[in-house]
Amino acid sequence: MSTEGAVDLGATQVITWTYGGELPGKEIRVQRGDVLKVDLSNRLKVPTTIHWHGIALRNDMDGVPNLTQSEIPAGGRFTYEFTVPDAGTYWFHPHVGTQLDTGLYAPLIVEDPEDGGDYDTELVVVLDDWLDGLGRSPADVLADLRTNGMTMEHTGMPGMSMPQSDLLGGDVGDVVYPHMLANGRTANAPHTFATKPGQRVRLRLINAGSDTAFRVGVPDVRMTVTHTDGFPVVPVEAETVLLGMGERIDATITVPSSTTALLAVAEGRGAYAQVIIQSGRPVDPTTSDAAATQLTTLPALTVRDIEAAESVRLPDKAPDITHTLTLEGPGDKYDWTINGRTYDPNDGLPIQPGQRVRLRLENSSEMFHPMHLHGHTFQVVDKGRPGARKDTVIVLPDQTLEVDFDADNPGQWLTHCHNVYHGETGMMTVMSYEA
Ligand SMILES: [Cu+2]
Structure with missing residues (x-):
């Protein structure tokens, strides 16, 4: 059920849209190969859909309005x-307007x-940048961006520069968020995970944000990264990991003897969210401030550091x-484009069934774009080694990144930027093929 109602974020209460009144919505958990059946009752005052992010599903269930279904x-x-x-860590959200930037996830x-062989328990952490219900809706923000063009949306002041990040190679985002959330909670009133x-x-980390990349780590605890976007990788150690919008990372940790926190720093923005990992005495959540600052100085694992596990590598093929x-982008009206054009469902990229398709993603803008492909999991092309299998990948400013996938799931599939404000203003295209 998609519905409107009050949600307690910790620091504040808001009226927003959620699935079933909870934030995040109640987890759905199934086994690989299961048939998932979900009845959505839309109790919002507006149309909606659900997109099942990362799942190679039948096309008519993909949730893209006017492409795979009616709103x-x-x-x-x-x-x-x-x-x-x-198998893997996935999530779901609407594919209508800027609804992704409400509580619908x-x-x-x-x-x-x-x-389960190498861990005792699981912690699912859904990260989000939050502004809804605090005076301006995501639709208002989009309208402001359209009006103010390239200026930072909250100031409306021409020439006001956006915050920068070396890790993201440029601008960190276009929207200012009052709160960062982990599992629906602000940093000062966090979710507590009781463990020993x-x-x-x-850890199953999901970035459900709309305009924010997160750098995630647990102070003084090494993470072993095991999966990206659901698919296994050659296990690799990390102090922190970077997640663009839409990306997921699974990693295992060993719980230390005193209470600590999983910290998710909004990259380049000086704000963070956290989940308390309580293995000893309770702690004051505000004591994480220094650790969050420290976290930003640690190296972050990115897609270039990850290799696909042997079991999920695409067969060698040109x-x-x-x-x-x-x-x-952005253009005068805050248009973001692919090959100079904004999204047109009738004008996409031709491919044929059975083809090995290479997408050459050339970022000519000053901001990173987490590019997402529906209905398939691509492999990042990395010279001399098997890149990660993923469905969402950050393309840094002035960089070109190539991904390969096999056209083995006929239908009409979007590929788009998972910054909802970029996608909504045009940075989407479609690839269609029949069986
Ligand atoms: Cu983008």
Whole structure:
């Protein structure tokens, strides 16, 4: 059920849109190969859909309005029903307007019967940048961006520069958020995860933000990264990991003997969210401030540091077709474009079934773009080694990144920037092919 109602974020209460009145929405957990059936009752005053982010599902369940289904009207219902082919950490959210930047999001965990060998318990952490219900809605923010163009949206002052990040190679974002959330809670009133020293915990990190990359770590605790975007990787140690909007990372940690916190610093923004990992005496959550500052000085694991596990590598094959996607913006009306054009569902990139498709993502703008492909999991092309299997990948400013996928799931599939303000103003295109 998508609904409007009050949510307690910790620092403040807001009226917003959620799934079922909870933030994040209640987790859905299934086994690989299951048929997932979800009846959505839309109790919002506006139309909506659900997109099942990262799942290689049947196309008519993908939740893209006017491409794979009609919008579900206010008061309407829709039944999503599809097979879930791959295990991993996924999530779901609307694909209508800027609804992603409200409270409409929830985890979708697909278990593998072989999971659990190297951990005792799990902690799902959903990260978000929050502004809804505090005076300006996401739709208001988009309208401001459209009016003010390239200026930072909250100031409206021409020439006001945006915060920068070396890790992101330029601007950190376009929108100012009053709060950063982990599992629906602000840093000063966080979610507490009760555990015991020595426990092995599988972290399932999900960035549900709309305009914010997060650098995540647990002070003085090494993470072993095991999966990106649901798919296994060659395990790699990290002090912190970077997640763009839409990305997921699974990592295992060993719980230390005293209470600590998982910290998610909004990259380049000087704000953070946290989940308390309570293995000893309770702590005052404000004592995390110094650790959060310290976290930003530690190295962050990025996609270039990750190799796909052998079991999920694409077979060696030269691409049958290469499409270049030049990412540009923002234009005068805050338009973000692919190959100079804004989104048109009738004008996409031609591909054929069975092809190995290479997408050459060329970022000609001054901001990073987490580019997401629906219905498939691509492999990052990395010279001389098997890059990560992913469905969302950060393309840094002035950089070109290539990804390969096999056209093995016919339908009409979006590929787009997962910054909702970029996608909504045009940075989306479609690839269609029939069986
Ligand atoms: Cu973008």
